[in-house]
Structure formats: C-alpha cells, structure tokens
Amino acid sequence: MRILVRCLAAIPFVGMLIGPILHNKMYPLILGMPFPLGWITVWVVLTAVIMGIVYAIDPANRAEEDAQ
Numbered sequence: 001m002r003i004l005v006r007c008l009a010a011i012p013f014v015g016m017l018i019g020p021i022l023h024n025k026m027y028p029l030i031l032g033m034p035f036p037l038g039w040i041t042v043w044v045v046l047t048a049v050i051m052g053i054v055y056a057i058d059p060a061n062r063a064e065e066d067a068q
C-alpha cells in the first residue's frame with residue numbers, strides 16, 4: 001500500500017516537470033492560454049485531486065483517526 005501511495009504522490013511531480021518540456025508550443029490553446037501554461041494549470045487541479053486520494057488511502061491517516 002505504501003508503494004501505491006508513493007507512486008500516486010509522484011505523478012503530479014512528473015506531470016508538471018516533464019509536460020512543459022515535451023510540449024513547449026504556442027498552439028493549441030487551452031482555455032485561451034498557451035499550451036504549457038494550460039498544462040500546468042490542469043496539473044495544479046489534478047494535484048489537489050490526487051493528493052486527496054492519497055490522503056484517503058494512506059494507512060497512516062487511518063491510524064490517527066482510530067486513536068482518537
């Protein structure tokens with residue numbers, strides 16, 4: 001389970017780091033923004049969703065809730 005949590009937590013890092021390097025073009029536009037800026041904006045939202053999932057499935061968080 002810990003490996004799954006760590007892999008999920010690494011996905012946003014890789015997406016934000018690799019995406020703009022590979023797709024550094026002005027077009028297509030995403031919501032009127034150049035592609036690299038739109039890519040990063042999408043990944044900011046996806047990071048929040050992924051970190052919510054990581055928090056929900058991390059066994060360390062459940063142990064704290066059970067202790068209270």
